[in-house]
Amino acid sequence: MTDIIADGDGLRVLVSPKRGSAFERRFDQVALATGHQWPKEPEVRPGYFLSPWPAGALQRVPATNVGIRGSSLTAIDAAVALDVAHGTFIETQGDKIGYRANAGGDLLHMTIMSRKGMLPEADFHHPVPCEPLAICTAEAIDRLIDTECDTLLDSSYRLFKRGLAHADPDYAARIGLDGLALEDFADRYFAERADVDPFVWADANLAEARSNYELGVTVPWRYAILRMHEVLARIVPHLDPDALDRFGRFLKPVFVDEYATVPHLSIERLLALHRAGHLDVSALGEDYRVDSHGAEPGATVIIDGERRHFPVFIDATGQRPLAADRFPFRSLLEQGVVPDAAEDDPEEPKGIAVDEGFHPVSDEPAAARIHCLSMPFILGRHPFIQGITSSHEMGGIVGSDLARAVAEQTPGRGAGGYAMKLFAIYVGGEHPEAHIEIHDVRFVVAASIRDIYDQLRAEWWGTPGTLHVDCWAEIDHADGFDVSLRPQRPSGKKKLYFVNLGGYDGLGFAEQHNNMFVVATPVADAKAQALRSIAGWTDAHRDDLYEAEKAFALDTMIGDRFHIHLTPNAERRPPRFTCRYTPLR
Structure with a gap:
């Protein structure tokens, strides 16, 4: 795939195969899962590898002094790949794993480097399926x-x-959790490990x-942090840049440490090396x-x-968030269907902002036809999406949305396919303390008017x-x-508002009212926009104004x-409405 172009009510996908002529296909929906x-060549300069992938590229590294930045499973895999190229792990049942270098392999020495100088911890026992949080x-x-x-x-x-x-x-009492500010939590979490040699701790x-594992014992605090990081991740797309920075510095390192534990064999091999x-x-x-x-190969x-x-x-160190200008499908960028998240606010994380359905956050209608799961471009606002669990959840969300999109085109469905x-x-009706009929506007979600x-x-x-x-x-339109x-x-910033306007026309013995739905961003714009529609009234004013999501009580639906x-x-x-006296006795 070389490009994707939004075109009317569909998407044109341009393809240049390795063999054969270029062609294009038209699709109603496109899911981008480009990984x-x-x-293509990780050794971007002599001796400097921008990534350890593909691992086969490390086979040509000589036995020398090697620096590895990172301490996660990616770094461990890189170290093991180098060691296998220059020696052999000796695994004997009942004994600790050993390592024997090949001829000339004695010159190989690796240094794993990370900010804290710690190794990841070993996978720990916990119930599967996961127990619910309280x-x-x-x-x-x-x-x-x-x-x-704001808080x-x-x-x-x-x-x-x-x-x-x-x-x-x-555990909470041991670390003084009750008095720990957000800025102090990570330091306290890592404090005990920081005081011990990393290999002794490992x-x-x-x-x-x-x-x-043998006894079936789960360490409660480990399991709780592992489970809670999944729900805390939900707030990340909604944080302002300052709060996002605090989350990244003071909570994310702890969460990464818990979910990025590694297989026991990986720890054994590190200890053997x-x-x-x-x-x-x-x-x-x-x-x-x-x-x-520098002039020399490698790095200083x-x-x-x-x-x-x-x-x-x-x-x-693994995949880093990429800016939108690295996005491979240029036409979607130029059309504004996939906008740069930092375009309007340089403090925003680089990449592409997506909503909870993984649609690009854009007012362009074509954005609803695209699911962006291209991990490097959404990583800034979704820092924990690289795991198998997250992949499963994303697949479920997008799969369900695609199924609804198919249903939308099925005859007999309601507006929008929902x-x-x-x-x-x-x-309207009577009230024992009123001299005239009273009226109100009710907001209801239902499949049909009779269900209400x-x-x-x-x-x-x-x-x-x-x-x-x-x-x-x-x-269905406003x-x-x-x-x-x-x-x-929703991904856009605009919201739907219901406005009840009042005023006087000088012709009737009553305050006149007009009910309308308007689309605006701040609530002040909604009010001003609505008032312009009754410019001929005297003392025109807003009697009531509600954001539609709250008016329809969508947050309380069962x-x-x-x-x-x-x-x-x-x-x-114009709005379509039915005016007919319908008793509901």
Whole structure:
């Protein structure tokens, strides 16, 4: 695939195969799952490897002094690949793994480098399938997100602390969790390991992990952090740049440490290499630099002014977030279908912003036809998506959305292909303390207007037996936008508002009213836009104004959760409503 072009109600995919002529195909929906983006040749300069993949490229590395930046499983795999090229691991049942170098292989020495100078911990035992969380749940985090408050990160951290203390009170007391500020949590979490030689710690941790597997023992605090990082990840797309930076510095390292534990065999091999004198670990700290542009091959690492040269240097820190300008499908960028997340705000993380359905955040209608799972470009706002669990969840979300898109084209389905619709109903009736008929507007989500009647009767506060419907409308278009309900959160900034306007025309003995739906970004624009529609009234004013999602109480629905989506439609049309006296006795 060389390009994708939004064209009317579809997408043109351009393909240049290795063999044969170039061609293009047209699709209704496209899912982009292009995976990691590595250079075809990892040795971008003599002795300097921008990535360890493909691993076969490391086979040509000579037995020399090798620096490896990173300490995750990627770095471990790189170290093992080098060692297998220059020696053999000796595995005898009942004994510790050993390592024997080939002829000339004694010259191989590797240094794994990371900021903290620690090795990852061994996989630990925990129940499968996972047990439900008690306090820091997805529902609780979603409620915090819905408040759209400026303190989302701090509120979520307080919820995280409550969940951790509930899961393991002894651990919480040992680390002084109750008094730990967000900025101090990671330091306290790593403090005990920081004081111990990394290989001594790895040996003890491996022994503990093995014993726990044999006995079926789960360490509560480890399991709680592992589970809660999955729900805390939900807040990341909603954080402002400052909060995102704090999350990345003070919570993300802990979460990565828990979910990136490695197989026991990997730890055994690291210990064997260290015992054989082929492997060390070094702490880079925060103030370091890697110079790969010197006259000599490889790279020089500068730590606090001290220089150390490695004839071979491998960057094994894994995939980094990529800016949108590296996105391979240029036409989607030029058309604004896939916009640069940092275009309007340089402080935003680089890459492409996506909504909860993994559609690009764009007001262009074609964005609803694209699911962007291209990991390097969404990694900035979704830092934990590289694992198998996340891949499974993303596949489920996109698969369900594609199934709904297919259903949308099936005859007999409702507007937008979704069974549930938005209805605004103007009701009237008598009240024992009123001299004239009273009226109200009710907002209901249902499959049809008749499904609403029982709910209206249950909510009626007036004289029993007098309730009736005067007018009703299905809200499927407003202010130049098609309106639909979908499970995913919307990607655009515009919102739908209901406005009830009041004023006087000098002709009737009553205040006149006008009810309307408008589309705007800030609420002040919605009010101003609505007032312009009644410029001929005297003392025109807003009586009531509601954001539609709140008016329809979408956040309190039982069962499926829906959100209002707005799609621009050049064919603006006036609201369609039915006015007919319909008693609901």
